[in-house]
Amino acid sequence: MHQAIVVFEVEGGSDKYFDGHRKDTMPIVEAIRAAGWHAEVVYFRPEWREDIFTYVSENFDAYISRVNPGNILGGEKGYFELLTQLSDAGLVGMSTPEEMMAYGAKDALVKLKDTDLVPSDTAAYYDVESFHQAFPTSLSYGERVLKQNRGSTGSGIWRVQIEDKELAASITPGTPLPLDTELKCTEAVDNHTEIRQLGEFMDFCDRYIIGDNGMLVDMRFIPRIIEGEIRILLVGPEPVFVVHKKPAEGADNFSATLFSGAHYSYDTPQAWPELVEMFAAARPEIAEKLGGDNIPLVWTADFMLADDDAGNDTYVLGEINCSCVGFTSELDMGIQEKIAAIAISRVEEKHAALALGDVAS
Template sequence: MKKAIVVFEVEGGSDKYFDGHRKDTMPIVNAIKDKGWHAEVVYYRPEWSEALYEYVSQNFDAYISRVNPGNIPGGEKGYFELLTKLSDEGGLVGMSRPDEMMSYGAKDALVKLASTDLVPEDTYAYYEVEDFHKTFPKSISYGERVLKQNRGSTGSGIWRVQLVDKELAASVEPGTELPLDTELKCTEAVDNHTEIRKLGEFMDFCDQYIVGDNGMLVDMRFMPRIVEGEIRILLVGPHPVFVVHKKPAAGGDNFSATLFSGAQYTYDKPEAWQDLVDMFAEARPVIAEKLGGDNIPLIWTADFMLDDAPDGGDTYVLGEINCSCVGFTSELDMGIQQLVAEEAIKRVETKHGA
């Protein structure tokens, strides 16, 4: 055991500080060093893949990926191949491995969980443009929907879609295939801006989210109580660290819970949302079964929305899981970097029987 952990980043991108790093990268590195281990940052470029493999596999026990998939030069394929090779051939502990990022963090995780109490049954995924164009004109007849692209972050490519004609919305028979000239009101979560588009035109626009590597769209029911806020559990390994209550800006069709859109964030200890935390802990074995194994990401979040339970009380609906590159720059004073360092070192020591 070398007692060394490398942190991967990429150069450039809007998530970088003046020192060229994400604001939460060096706190992780320094927290690992404070534990008596070596840690350093290396940058990924496709043309460096072979040299990076040699250097990292020879000098480190584990890697932590702090790369926003949207910022990867050359796309995520080459980067994921490097990380997988480091784990499978180099023997490094991956945090998180690409297969874990894809199984937990891909938007179609919601579809795989649609048979559970966490996600509504009428949640679908479109992997082919033809299926999207065939099914969505019927799906929107059931009421307001939310379309979520697999790529992107901070609400980009997540659309709340509703019929402009309220009389049509109230009278249309669910399951009816609506004509392509039906007008839609489309609100994007990134900034709550609204566009009026015809159904056919909007589907053509959304084709971009389906084509290409790992392209797809998730189609799920709009949850009206999102206006009361999205509730995010942030975890380090299996441990809930805090809960963020993200309330969208008031007014209009606003539903976005991102800071960019003016949402208000409140940070609570897990015990303030004990029912939700307990429910999620109880559901974790089911999540693991449906998503292909309980390889828990190092830093991850689960986002929930309030819904009405059959008994008139509250219940929670899972909106998404994030684990590719969860940021916590606003919470550094909570000491999360120390928890990350402890969990990362524990995983390496467990592998080596230390």
């Protein structure tokens, strides 16, 4: 065992600081080193893939991915292939492409729609034809939110409502809307609003479906999102803190990103016992629906407040993410030390299991 962990990044992107790293990358590296292991950053470029594989497979026991796949020039395919090669070579992956696709893809919501976590009318569109066929009817039931699979910080996430409120009130649910219906479309990245006709807006959204891993998730708008989004951040199985993200005030504002002016407040998991207990109870079902309980190293679950049939508070899952979770505002909470400890323990557990296997054979 090398007692070494590599941390992958890509060059450029809005998530980088002046030193070229994400602000939360070097704290992880330094925490691993403080624990007595070697750690370093390697930048991924598609043209370096073979050399990176050789260097990393010969010198490291594990990798930690701090790459937003949307920032990779040429797409994520080559990067995912590298990570898979490294796992096949015996390295511990955190997170693996399989985990990113299971926990990080937006259609995780669709896979969970038969649970109490997600509304049953949530849908996903994997091709342009099904989107154009179904969305005009979906919108007849009320406001919707469309979420692209790629991107981050609210890019390509649209709140969609009929512009004419009298028209909206007169529509029979289940009746497809005419393509010239005027819509008010608000993008989560900055809460800007555009007025578009339905047909033209769907044509615009085709870009989110076309290409590798392209798709759109269609989910009902949860009005209480204006009260804020509640994010649980976990390191492995452990909830570390809860972030209450309240959108900036404004009639159509719904985005809970810092870019859009949302206000963040940070709590311990103990401050949200009902939510944390509910999520812990749902974990086995989440694992079953998403294809196995390979818990990501760092991951989040975002919830919105809603009302149950009796008018009591309940929580609706809006997103799970594990591809490249940021935690720059929480570095003083010691999260990097928890990440280092769990990453090292996963490598040690794997090597201990391999050693037992050798003895048994």
